[in-house]
Amino acid sequence: MNTDTGTGRTAPGGSDRPALARCVAIETAKFAAAYWGRSPLLSRAGELAGPDAFTDLLGAAAVDELLSRRGLRTPFLRVADQGTVLPAGRFTGGAGAGAEIGDQVHDDKVLRLYAGGATLVLQGLHRIWPPLIDFAGRLGAELRQPVQINAYLTPPGNQGFATHYDTHDVFVLQVEGAKRWRVHEPVLPDPLERQPWGGRADEVAATAEGAAALDTELHPGDVLYLPRGWLHSAAAVHGRSLHLTVGVRALTRYAIVEELLALATEDRRLRASLPYGLDVTDPDAVEPELTETVEALRDWLCAAEPQAVAERLRSRAWSAARPAPVAPLAQLDFAERLGAADRIAGRAGLRWRLSGDGGDRVVLQLADRTLRFPAYCAAAVRAALGGEPVRVGDLPGLDDDADRLVLGRRLLREGLAVPA
Numbered sequence: 001m002n003t004d005t006g007t008g009r010t011a012p013g014g015s016d017r018p019a020l021a022r023c024v025a026i027e028t029a030k031f032a033a034a035y036w037g038r039s040p041l042l043s044r045a046g047e048l049a050g051p052d053a054f055t056d057l058l059g060a061a062a063v064d065e066l067l068s069r070r071g072l073r074t075p076f077l078r079v080a081d082q083g084t085v086l087p088a089g090r091f092t093g094g095a096g097a098g099a100e101i102g103d104q105v106h107d108d109k110v111l112r113l114y115a116g117g118a119t120l121v122l123q124g125l126h127r128i129w130p131p132l133i134d135f136a137g138r139l140g141a142e143l144r145q146p147v148q149i150n151a152y153l154t155p156p157g158n159q160g161f162a163t164h165y166d167t168h169d170v171f172v173l174q175v176e177g178a179k180r181w182r183v184h185e186p187v188l189p190d191p192l193e194r195q196p197w198g199g200r201a202d203e204v205a206a207t208a209e210g211a212a213a214l215d216t217e218l219h220p221g222d223v224l225y226l227p228r229g230w231l232h233s234a235a236a237v238h239g240r241s242l243h244l245t246v247g248v249r250a251l252t253r254y255a256i257v258e259e260l261l262a263l264a265t266e267d268r269r270l271r272a273s274l275p276y277g278l279d280v281t282d283p284d285a286v287e288p289e290l291t292e293t294v295e296a297l298r299d300w301l302c303a304a305e306p307q308a309v310a311e312r313l314r315s316r317a318w319s320a321a322r323p324a325p326v327a328p329l330a331q332l333d334f335a336e337r338l339g340a341a342d343r344i345a346g347r348a349g350l351r352w353r354l355s356g357d358g359g360d361r362v363v364l365q366l367a368d369r370t371l372r373f374p375a376y377c378a379a380a381v382r383a384a385l386g387g388e389p390v391r392v393g394d395l396p397g398l399d400d401d402a403d404r405l406v407l408g409r410r411l412l413r414e415g416l417a418v419p420a
């Protein structure tokens with residue numbers, strides 16, 4: 001798997017540093033052992049890269065460009081007022097002549113809502129804003145987890161959302177202004193995505209009335225890490241506030257349970273029909289069926305193969321993350337003129353696995369498809385996708401440059417390798 005996280009770029013916020021090091025002010029090992037999935041962590045700008053730490057990722061000018069010149073559509077923008085998400089029709093409409101689009105963001109409508117105290121939520125910026133596409137790719141590669149990024153722009157003195165919890169971990173990166181955060185202990189530790197806070201709204205509200213576990217202001221360059229389930233609310237102070245919320249959707253043990261149950265369809269005992277005429281509302285009638293089912297499930301679980309579970313988890317994890325963007329036209333142009341002296345590298349963030357098929361072919365497994373190559377190409381494919389740039393004429397295991405160029409062009413056209 002390609003785990004290259006280098007960018008070759010520098011910026012005021014330090015984009016040449018490891019992405020996680022921009023978010024936490026302690027060593028990765030300590031963060032993993034003491035905080036990841038367990039407890040909040042506040043890292044101050046002075047411990048990180050200073051108040052300009054995240055100006056390379058997003059700023060007020062970038063927000064204006066996104067809202068006015070990028071043709072945003074829902075759901076890339078949400079607007080919240082007094083804790084209520086407004087209908088999209090309040091800030092979207094037709095795109096004008098030549099574009100049959102009815103839900104494009106209207107900048108003048110957004111202007112009026114924001115001036116009236118509404119909070120703007122730019123969603124999915126890891127898919128549409130280049131600096132955040134790159135940052136999300138690097139952080140996701142380091143954490144080996146899918147990453148999503150939203151931006152929250154809150155007017156002075158306003159609060160976009162009531163106290164709630166998220167079902168994924170978050171890093172809050174304060175970009176501009178200041179925001180007061182009140183954080184409370186979970187009412188449901190480690191909630192799953194199917195367990196949102198709305199189902200426990202009364203308990204959340206009651207807990208929020210008590211003493212906060214953390215009550216602090218975030219200023220530019222500060223970062224707050226919150227594991228899933230921790231209650232939080234935030235209000236802008238001292239002017240408008242702009243912050244990024246980086247969401248990390250970690251796999252859980254329940255994901256293993258789900259995949260085990262999916263694999264249990266292979267067991268005939270567990271596929272058996274319930275007895276004819278069984279009254280499923282009668283506990284006494286259900287009890288013997290439940291006992292036999294539990295016994296069958298126990299027997300099957302004891303024989304479960306880790307490899308089969310790992311395959312299903314791999315499919316789930318790979319499909320949730322995207323590799324770095326690829327430029328189709330430039331990619332094809334480069335492939336057409338490819339020479340033995342040209343250098344290529346595996347596409348950053350690409351998930352792949354190469355294995356034999358028991359014959360004269362090797363199988364390249366990807367998130368969305370499977371490709372096959374002659375077995376003698378195995379070493380060259382590994383070298384091309386392994387993370388480090390390689391000269392096409394140096395691809396190993398092939399007899400001549402003609403074969404190397406054929407393979408190189410195929411990898412480029414498939415979007416697996418890119419020009420280095």
